[in-house]
Amino acid sequence: MTAQDVMIRVTLPDGSVREYPKGSTSLDIATSISEGLARNVLAAKVNGIVQDATLPIDADATVQLLTWNDPEGKSTFWHSSAHLLAEALESLYPNVKFAIGPPIENGFYYDIDLNGQHFSQEDFKKVEDKMLELARQKNAYVRKAVPKDEAIAYFEEKGDPYKVELLQDLQDGNITFYTQGNFTDLCRGPHIPNTGFIKASKIMNVAGAYWRGDEKNKMLTRVYAITFPKQKELDEYLHRLEEAKKRDHRKLGKELEIFTFSEKVGQGLPLWLPKGALLRERLENFLRRAQVRAGYSPVVTPHIGGKQLYVTSGHWDKYGKDSFQPIHTPEEGEEFMLKPMNCPHHCEIYKSKPRSYRDLPLRLAEFGTVYRYEQSGELHGLTRVRGFTQDDAHIFCRPDQVKEEFIKVIDLVLYVFRSLGFDDFSAQISLRDPNEPGKYIGSDDLWEKAESAIIEAAAEKGLNTVTELGEAAFYGPKLDFMVRDALGRKWQLGTIQVDYNLPNRFELEYTGADNQKHRPVMIHRAPFGSLERFIAILIENTAGNFPLWLSPEQIVILPISEKFEDYANELFFILQEQDIRGFVDHRDEKIGRKIRDAEVTKVPFMLIVGEKEQAEGKVSVRRKGQGDLGSMTIDEFVNVFKAEVKV
DSSP, rough: OOOOOOEEEEEEOOOOOOOOTTTHHHHHHHHOOOHHHHOOOOOOEEEEEEOOSSEOOOOOOEEEEEOOHHHHHHEEEEEEHHHHHHHHHHHHTTOOOOOOEEETEEEEEEEOOTTTTOOOGHHHHHHHHHHHHHTTTTBBBBEEEEOOOHHHHHHHHHHHHHHHHHHHHHHSSOOOEHHHHEEEEEEOOOOOOOOOGOOEEEEEEEEEEEEGOOOOOOOEEEEEEEEEHHHHHHHHHHHHHHHHHHHHHHHHHHHHHHHOOOOTOOTOOOOEOOHHHHHHHHHHHHHOOOHHTTTEEEEOOOOOOEEHHHHHTTHHHHGGGTOOEEESSSSOOOEEEEEEEEEEHHHHHHSSSSSSSGGSSSEEEEEEEEEOOOGGOBBBBBTBOOOEEEOOOOEEGGGGGGHHHHHHHHHHHHHHHHHHOOOOOEEEEEOOOOOGGGGGSOOOHHHHHHHHHHHHHHHHHOEEEEETTTTBBTOOOOOEEEEETSSSSSSEEEEEEESSSSHTTEEEOOEEESHHHHHHEEEESSSSSOOHHHHHHHHHHTTTTTTTTTTTTTEEEEESSSGHHHHHHHOOOHHHTTTOEEEEOOSSHHEEEEEHHHHHTTTTTTEEEHHHHHHHEEEHHHHHHTTTEEEEEHHHHHHHHHHHHOO
């Protein structure tokens, strides 16, 4: 029997099993299914590992063919594009030195040392054109295993010191080169079959980046770029970026007077302006009402805590000075820290008195402000700050209650999302990575219980889930809700975590029906995640056009002249009594200007009053986005308003 006669069994994602000659590639498998499919295969996941679609498969395997529609397919496409960018740069800038060039969420970058050569925005177009010229050659990405000494010799002769330094840390026997056209790079892969898949390219930005992230090392040039298999997709992406600029919460937050920052107060510490404070208050009250219905009890804890609290919880050993900011105290020996998380405080509240199995579940909720030090370069508007408020709650329950409580929290998160228009979301089951046991605390048995509870609850609710290894918190697995906004971007908002470990560390107990002491299980949850980040995403998702119930200013009354200000004030008082928020625009401006300003500041309803309205006891109503709704009595308007308010 020849090698070609040996058959292997390949299991496809739909569960079907096919036989192929040993040594067949994923591309061979794709071709046997459909020529059209084969033309779109970028890589393959073989036994759960993403690899080149051109690599032979020598044993029975599960195979998933990856295209542009798969996240791993896009990542492989952009990884290969980084090599194409490097080839273009090397042809245009002789003696350029290369560091690393990984794919990122949208596109890729390459860190380069230009050796004194100039590269700026004026040069972007020629690099883009060179990339496409090389791509049209349809050069294959060829993988080759290389001994370590040979690899080092190659890059020493080429004069690429960064590659040589990377090789020093690698083990012989695991080193591979990839070559396409005239360019060879040190890389583990995987890559797309050839450069011809790349049909559109765009250099997005250049920035400085220290080699290996160490400011003691040389500053390199980081070139950010993105590519697509069709020019149309690049055009659509650039259009979305322009829309994103218009929706940027930092821009709208300033224009709508929601929040600001002050250098004197400190970077990453937002100041909420009156409209922003109203917005926060509405969100908090909305969730408070939902929590009361769900059986939560409010608590309040200090903004600081003693160091020993965080030593007990394990956070101190895990994060140390990266998360904790000490508070200066005059008393020697006292050590207080700004609170970076609320859960240890809630454990102490649980422990404040004896608990019985009849007391459980105990649900403690707090809008708790916490503080974490972020590098100044990582701060970004409200999405990355140093002080933020979590809609935090901790449920202490019996082991037999975990699944039911977890499902109730899922229901609460879904209610929040539906109420705020976040309809497009998925759930990420974040588990520990078994290859990194040192990252986590607690026994394998407790971890398995916690992971099973999350997986079963998500399945029972029929959630669209993906599983990510290594994304768990250090004390337990979690379910993260990934929301896709109006521009197609994904954000992690709500989170639910199951924790068997903190109750152990704090020695939490309850007396069971058997009159014995037992450990409760702890569920951490935050539907918003943090108010700051949630509001930032809400601003961008709605472009500042908040749902009517949430708008800081729901109406503005526009008197045509000062003669009608008394009537406007009278109407405003009536609307205030109906819990409708807004103001009267008393400025000495023409009515057209007042209407335009109200549109710009995104006030939902404009109530215009003049001689006719005053004589008839009515208002002329305009709705943002809809225009003139006609003349109404104040009672008719209140009915229209309340019919639109959903929450």
